[in-house]
Amino acid sequence: MAAQDDETEPDPVTLVATCRTSGCPSQDQPFVGTYYANAEPPLYRGLCMGCGQPISDLATPLSGPVS
Ligand SMILES: [Zn+2]
Known part of the structure; x- marks a missing residue:
């Protein structure tokens, strides 16, 4: 029997990170x-x-900046 959990795991997303330091x-x-x-x-x-x-x-590689 699987444990019940009210919270759903967030899906990982692939992002392009660029350091500006x-x-x-x-x-x-x-x-x-x-x-x-x-x-x-x-x-x-x-x-x-x-x-x-x-x-x-x-x-995001496809849809531009995220905030
Ligand atoms: Zn850096």
Whole structure:
């Protein structure tokens, strides 16, 4: 018997993250990752692997920026 759960698992989405931190080794280099929606905005959050700063520039590959 499966456990009952009122909350549904969010579907992961593929987003293109681009770090805009000045001086970051990964600055302006978009990379694709899998993200899960948050309960509170910002809906998607990413951390840059180059500088460790939050990435605010997240876009879907097909439909443009998300917020
Ligand atoms: Zn960075």
